Amino acid sequence: MAKLLKPFYTGDDVVLIAQALLGKKLLTQINGVITSGYITETEAYRGWGDKACHASMGKKTERNKIMYEDGGRAYVYLCYGIHHLFNIVTNSKDNADAVLIRAIEPAEGVAVMLKRRNMKEPKYNLTSGPGSLSKAMGISINHSGQALIGDTIWLEDDGRDVPTKQIIKSPRVGVAYAGADAKLPWRFRIKGSKWLSPAK
DNA sequence: TGGCTGATGCGA
């Protein structure tokens, strides 16, 4: 329905944006085929003062430089040499914030998603987990830097409301190396959804 | 529960 536009992404509080993204619809159009799903799980990463962020303490590399651009772009990177993880860059230029999308609830194009994942029938793990959902949606590192305002990857507000009390807040996954920042409750999940990555 | 996987970005 209503496509999310630039101002949504350029807000300066990535923790709020990460929560606002819950219930929003993520769509991709790859080779003319549309797949989509509703976001059920996110994590916030802040460039300034968050050691768990790729761009913490102003660290800038060939891979993460896209995080320093202004909001509304995709940041896709390869994890463990296998998994393509999809992030949404937020905030203004030189504020390297991003939201990692960890899980979605499939909507359109389920048959295509199954094919991409070599699965026969839909199971809850079809799109739960950041690597899984990228694969199901056809997102790869080739899309890193891609604007989210176009017609390849974009988000819509379909009117799904996620009240604050329905949001589970917990520490982020796999960031033990970040010291005290590992305890920040910046992982957000929709309470009761069956389409979440395994709780830890 | 552990093995696999390979680009990334360090230190040398």
Next chain:
DNA sequence: CGCATCAGCCAA
């Protein structure tokens, strides 16, 4: 230039 690192998945 080489190798340790790693924000995960899948087959058992």
